[in-house]
Amino acid sequence: MRRMSLILMALLLGLLAIVVGRAPGAPVLAASQQTPSTQSGQQAQRSDMAEMMTHHQHMMADLKASDARIDELVAAMNRATGDARVEAIAQVVNELVRQEKALHEHMGMMGRHMMMGAGGGMPAR
Numbered sequence: 001m002r003r004m005s006l007i008l009m010a011l012l013l014g015l016l017a018i019v020v021g022r023a024p025g026a027p028v029l030a031a032s033q034q035t036p037s038t039q040s041g042q043q044a045q046r047s048d049m050a051e052m053m054t055h056h057q058h059m060m061a062d063l064k065a066s067d068a069r070i071d072e073l074v075a076a077m078n079r080a081t082g083d084a085r086v087e088a089i090a091q092v093v094n095e096l097v098r099q100e101k102a103l104h105e106h107m108g109m110m111g112r113h114m115m116m117g118a119g120g121g122m123p124a125r
Helices: 002-020 036-079 082-119
Strands: none
Touching: 036 082
């Protein structure tokens, strides 16, 4: 689960670099050197950045809730005995599978979003 969080964080940082539109260390123009179109573009970038940060906060809250759910199920599994333990193990496995599938779906949506933003859409076949 920790590994998936790190992968997701790396993807978010990549998306952030695309949205910001410049490489780390690239020079930033002073406000007096910027044209009105550049300034409006930067306002749009700030808006996109705020939206990404809100999305990131929601995603982190969802991950924390998922971890809490697993902790709860594992604690119940460890307390259970006999047939109830087998059922508790099945609940843990089912929840892990559900979370893994949800993560894959989310990563796929992020990838599609990044492709749409980076290339203006997927080419038609």
